[in-house]
Amino acid sequence: MLSYRHAFHAGNHADVLKHFVLHQVLAYANQKDKPYWYIDTHAGAGMYALDHGYATQNAEFEQGIAQLWQADDLPAPLQSFVDLLKQINPGATLKRYPGSPAVALELLRSSDRARLFELHPTDAKLLRQHFKPAGRQVLIEQEDGFAGLKAVLPPPPRRAVVLIDPPYEEKRDYQRVIEALKDSLQRFATGTYLLWYPLLQRPEVELLADRLTKLGAPSWLHATLSIHAPSPDGFGMHGSGMFVINPPWTLPAILQETLPYMVEKLAVDDGAEYTLDHHIP
Numbered sequence: 001m002l003s004y005r006h007a008f009h010a011g012n013h014a015d016v017l018k019h020f021v022l023h024q025v026l027a028y029a030n031q032k033d034k035p036y037w038y039i040d041t042h043a044g045a046g047m048y049a050l051d052h053g054y055a056t057q058n059a060e061f062e063q064g065i066a067q068l069w070q071a072d073d074l075p076a077p078l079q080s081f082v083d084l085l086k087q088i089n090p091g092a093t094l095k096r097y098p099g100s101p102a103v104a105l106e107l108l109r110s111s112d113r114a115r116l117f118e119l120h121p122t123d124a125k126l127l128r129q130h131f132k133p134a135g136r137q138v139l140i141e142q143e144d145g146f147a148g149l150k151a152v153l154p155p156p157p158r159r160a161v162v163l164i165d166p167p168y169e170e171k172r173d174y175q176r177v178i179e180a181l182k183d184s185l186q187r188f189a190t191g192t193y194l195l196w197y198p199l200l201q202r203p204e205v206e207l208l209a210d211r212l213t214k215l216g217a218p219s220w221l222h223a224t225l226s227i228h229a230p231s232p233d234g235f236g237m238h239g240s241g242m243f244v245i246n247p248p249w250t251l252p253a254i255l256q257e258t259l260p261y262m263v264e265k266l267a268v269d270d271g272a273e274y275t276l277d278h279h280i281p
Contacts (some may be wrong), residue, residue: 010048011061011097013266014240016068017225018165018196019103020258021242021251023081025161025192026107028248035111036159039152041145041180042166043116044099045123046130047088051095061097063227067265069094075261077254100163101127105134114138115152117145146180154188165196174204178211181245185217192246199239201230212243221247221278223255225262229271238271252278 009015029036050061068074068082084106088096098106101116108114116131116138118124124142131138141148149162164180166173177195184193197208212222226239244251259274266272 009060010099011050011066011094012064013060013225013227014064014196014198014237015061015097016064016262016266017223017240017242018163018194019098019100020078020081020262021223021244021255022100022103022161022163022194023084023107024077024251024254025194025244025248026104027080028250029159029161029192030107030109032159034159035109035113035157036161037152037155037157038101038104038108038112038114039149039155039160039162040101040104040114040116041149041162041164043101043118043123043127043140043145045118045126046099046102047126048097048099049095050097051093061094063266063268065097066094068262071265075258078258078261100165101138102130104161104163105131105138108137110137112137113155115148115155116140117143117148119144146176149180150183150187153184153191155191158188158190160188160191161194162191163194163196165194168198171204174208178208178215181212181215185215185245190246192244192248195243195245197241197243198237199224199226199241200237201234209241215245217245219246219280220244221251221255221280222275223259223277224275225259225266226274227263227266227272228268247278247280249280252276252280 088098118127128140164177221244224241228238230238255276263272263274
């Protein structure tokens with residue numbers, strides 16, 4: 001299925017959680033001199049306009065990143081993330097929002113490499129156009145990201161940050177992410193894996209959360225952010241989750257500091273909340 005276009009949702013609360021966690025993980029990876037690969041299984045278009053086009057139809061960013069853009073009391077880790085966005089938006093107005101590969105490229109060093117997978121032909125074309133100036137540092141493949149991930153593990157530098165965030169339009173995606181993580185850990189047990197998923201009132205979501213903690217990874221972190229109570233009719237996404245395998249040891253404290261702030265700023269009603277659980281020996 002190729003109907004999903006992330007441009008409609010760019011900069012929403014789910015992007016804020018996903019990209020903030022990604023920012024923190026990559027910043028930590030940069031503390032070591034040894035190069036690494038950034039691998040993105042569902043890369044999207046790379047960059048999204050917020051002042052025209054798809055994003056303006058639902059304007060989900062207004063209840064997402066715009067709330068942080070306007071804030072003057074951000075905790076230091078969130079301020080660092082917003083500063084990255086201000087490099088992309090040099091004026092006073094928030095006009096563009098980076099997808100996960102664009103966030104990563106802002107942090108990658110000259111010795112690091114990016115491998116991006118995107119199946120949608122239009123988004124893959126936009127992705128290539130956006131990253132053309134990056135040259136050989138970024139390799140883009142128009143193919144299924146789950147299959148592509150198998151082909152690149154383990155990466156030559158034996159260091160990698162992997163983001164897996166399918167649209168979950170198909171129920172089988174919930175099973176595919178579990179299979180992908182199991183296979184990836186067998187191929188490359190020391191990689192850092194970030195899995196994003198939506199919080200929906202569906203049995204697949206509850207089962208996924210349970211199965212993630214039973215993967216047997218020796219080190220993991222699980223965070224969720226909800227901006228409103230689940231809808232009485234059972235429809236719609238009220239939040240999202242991030243499950244990180246082999247997370248930085250610093251990440252729990254960072255999220256403990258920032259998630260309450262994000263709940264306060266992004267809340268739509270009193271049902272907004274966060275959860276944070278981790279096992280880091």
